[in-house]
Amino acid sequence: MRKPDGKIVLLGDMNVGKTSLLQRYMERRFPDTVSTVGGAFYLKQWRSYNISIWDTAGREQFHGLGSMYCRGAAAVILTYDVNHAQSLLELENRFLGLTDTASADCLFAVVGNKVDLSEEAPGEGGQGGGRDPGQVGGGSGGSKQVQLEDAMAFYKKILKYKMLDEKDVPAAEQMCFETSAKTGKNVDLLFETVFDMVVPVILRQRAQAPPQTVDIASAPPPARTRSGCCS
Ligand SMILES: Nc1nc2c(ncn2[C@@H]2O[C@H](COP(=O)(O)OP(=O)(O)OP(=O)(O)O)[C@@H](O)[C@H]2O)c(=O)[nH]1
Numbered sequence: 310m311r312k313p314d315g316k317i318v319l320l321g322d323m324n325v326g327k328t329s330l331l332q333r334y335m336e337r338r339f340p341d342t343v344s345t346v347g348g349a350f351y352l353k354q355w356r357s358y359n360i361s362i363w364d365t366a367g368r369e370q371f372h373g374l375g376s377m378y379c380r381g382a383a384a385v386i387l388t389y390d391v392n393h394a395q396s397l398l399e400l401e402n403r404f405l406g407l408t409d410t411a412s413a414d415c416l417f418a419v420v421g422n423k424v425d426l427s428e429e430a431p432g433e434g435g436q437g438g439g440r441d442p443g444q445v446g447g448g449s450g451g452s453k454q455v456q457l458e459d460a461m462a463f464y465k466k467i468l469k470y471k472m473l474d475e476k477d478v479p480a481a482e483q484m485c486f487e488t489s490a491k492t493g494k495n496v497d498l499l500f501e502t503v504f505d506m507v508v509p510v511i512l513r514q515r516a517q518a519p520p521q522t523v524d525i526a527s528a529p530p531p532a533r534t535r536s537g538c539c540s
């Protein structure tokens with residue numbers, strides 16, 4: 310297997326739908342999931358690049374592994390549940406610090422999942438993605454607790470935390486998404502936007518990496534020593 314050229318990591322609280330988003334994108338389906346233990350990855354060929362996408366466990370007990378998974382990451386997808394405000398706060402409180410090990414020019418996407426649960430009219434969003442009664446939020450119609458503007462405000466906090474200038478990174482409007490792994494809404498858009506943006510990061514990482522081969526032609530001749538039988 311060829312070594313992946315770059316790494317993308319999904320982070321976020323348990324139950325927000327990280328595994329479901331990845332399965333929707335990679336396998337084009339919405340199967341029943343079990344809470345992730347440790348982490349798992351998929352390989353995606355994007356243009357001529359091999360990208361590994363890591364699914365991590367949101368459970369508190371696996372929290373320590375998060376920074377290990379983020380090591381050298383070219384992009385991190387921070388995921389919350391739009392119907393559960395606490396899951397956005399958790400990104401700031403528990404997950405952002407895990408990205409300290411990521412690449413210096415790591416990209417960030419902020420993703421609010423499960424929008425199908427708070428669609429205004431049943432049937433909106435297509436593919437039969439109506440409202441699931443009895444889900445989090447408790448409201449009868451439209452339990453959405455987090456607006457896209459809240460996610461964009463969080464994106465700006467990320468830039469502040471990373472001491473990045475807004476002018477040097479993609480705009481919040483480009484990097485904040487609302488998705489449904491259930492209906493597929495915006496799932497391709499999310500991953501493919503991130504893949505496209507990650508390619509220049511991969512190229513920069515390659516340029517900065519120590520060379521893997523020695524160029525004999527440009528290598529200096531070995532220094533002559535006085536020792537040995539022919540001296
Ligand atoms: N209605 C709806 N349910 C979803 C969506 N995405 C995930 N779910 C459900 O939410 C639950 C949790 O989904 P997972 O994908 O396992 O969540 P996770 O973030 O991987 O959770 P951990 O592995 O524990 O960190 C499952 O019952 C999913 O079927 C969505 O977009 N809409």
Ligand SMILES: [Mg+2]
Nearest residue numbers: 327328344345
């Ligand atoms: Mg999972």
